[in-house]
Amino acid sequence: MRPQARSQLALFFILLCPVNIIGLWWAVGSPLVMDPNSICRKTKRLAGRQAELCQTQPEIVSEVAKGARLGVRECQFQFRFRRWNCSSHSKYFGKVLQQDIRETAFVYAITAAGVTHAVTQACSMGELLQCGCESPRSRAPPRPAGTPPTDGVRWEWGGCGDDVEFGYEKSKQFMDAKRKKGKSDIRTLIDLHNNEAGRLAVKNYMRTECKCHGLSGSCTLRTCWRKMPQLREVGERLLQRFNGASKVMGGNDGNTLIPVGQNIKPPDKQDLIYTAESPDFCLPNRKTGSLGTRGRPCNSTALDVSGCDLLCCERGHRDETVELEENCLCRFHWCCVVQCKKCSVRKDLSLCL
Structure with missing residues (x-):
């Protein structure tokens, strides 16, 4: 290696x-x-x-x-x-x-x-x-598209930008x-x-987020910071x-x-x-690290990489109904927990041969 x-x-x-x-x-x-x-x-x-x-x-x-x-x-x-x-x-x-x-x-x-x-x-x-x-930037934050340069809003870097x-x-x-x-x-x-x-x-794909400040919902001051995608x-x-x-x-x-x-x-x-x-x-x-695709769920109607023809390498697939457990009847309890029950759900799957 x-x-x-x-x-x-x-x-x-x-x-x-x-x-x-x-x-x-x-x-x-x-x-x-x-x-x-x-x-x-x-x-x-x-x-x-x-x-x-x-x-x-x-x-x-x-x-x-x-x-x-x-x-x-x-x-x-x-x-x-x-x-x-x-x-x-x-x-x-x-x-x-x-x-x-x-x-x-x-x-x-x-x-x-x-x-x-x-x-x-x-x-x-x-x-x-x-x-x-x-660290605060020296240059001014960018203005949103369509905002006139004389709109009276002050702009500055603030908040907590991602370093x-x-x-x-x-x-x-x-x-x-x-x-x-x-x-x-x-x-x-x-x-x-x-x-x-x-x-x-x-x-290279950091984005600028801003927040308005002012009385009665006005935007007399806008602070901006940089966030990761x-x-x-x-x-x-x-x-x-x-x-x-x-x-x-x-x-x-x-x-x-x-x-x-x-x-x-x-x-x-x-x-x-x-x-x-x-x-x-x-x-x-094992030599190439391939596990194969036998038994993998596939989409029998899709024509993309998830479709059974491509995913199953044209070996065909079988349809099977399986019983799965999923969260259901979820309720929010103050504060701050979500409790769910487990419900049995039957699903129809297509599996690669």
């Missing part, structure tokens, strides 16, 4: 799994909060800037762990209808990380984005001593494994490129990049990446890149 993939896989095992069952399963969505001291005790599997951050700022590592979990969970949402569904099965997932395919590119990007998002949000919530709200620069730097420090000076390889360049694409999917929005944007990912090869100097094919523009910093074509993921194959 190449060093970059080994570092990333070690990171996932350390950050996404409860300490007592590392290597057995991933606790994606687990309510357990990782103890940063437990994470840092395992930094012998990490190196360089990762180990340094773990030793000096373990509270940030706790947010890194949260961001990594959020990233993998978002990956599973975005790929829920695809043949490869970002399964958290460690033996298979590790095989995917060893390949330079589109799916690997997305995993690196969404994980780096998740870490950026989580650390930045912790700053805004006052959960980290090293950071807080974004995305801090989250960006900590994500870069932890997610980009240290490389030896003067040495590089094409695979490492690709992985670092995709990490950066994930971070930029957060950093929702992680779901980041995931959707990276999925678009996944669909349009660029295949590249290494240049002769060993430090550049060249797009494969004629009349293809070089990928920019926000594009995802890869070097090898993906397997079809139709049948189980």
Whole structure:
């Protein structure tokens, strides 16, 4: 396994799994909060800037762990209808990380984005001593479209803007494994490129939010601040990049990446890149990290990637009625709890053969 993939896989095992069952399963969505001291005790599997951050700022590592979990969970949402569904099965997932395919590119990007998002949000919530709200800007906030310049409303930066620069730097420090000076390889360049694409999917899409102040609903003063996009929005944007990912090869100097094919523009910093074509993921194959699609629910009427023809690899499907438990009869109790009962619901499903 190449060093970059080994570092990333070690990171996932350390950050996404409860300490007592590392290597057995991933606790994606687990309510357990990782103890940063437990994470840092395992930094012998990490190196360089990762180990340094773990030793000096373990509270940030706790947010890194949260961001990594959020990233993998978002990956599973975005790929829920695809043949490869970002399964958290460690033996298979590790095989995917060893390949330079589109799916690997997305995993690196969404994980780096998740870490950026989580650390930045912790700053805004006052959960980290090293950071807080974004520093006031010197330039004036932008005016909403159609607002005349002489409307009499005063504008200023205020509120608590998200300090995305801090989250960006900590994500870069932890997610980009240290490389030896003067040495590089094409695979490492690709992985670092995709990490950066994930971070930029957060950093480059900050939005301005404003609030009016004044008597009787007037807007004599408008304060504005900068907010990150929702992680779901980041995931959707990276999925678009996944669909349009660029295949590249290494240049002769060993430090550049060249797009494969004629009349293809070089990928920019926000594009995802890869070097090898993906397997079809139709049948189980440990070598490629494929779990296959047998038994997966599909949409018998859809013509997109969730349709039975594509998801089942034209093997056909069967219709089955299953009984599921869902929350029902939910009631809000003051203050502030929602209590629900469990109800049995019968659903008709189409499952891949």
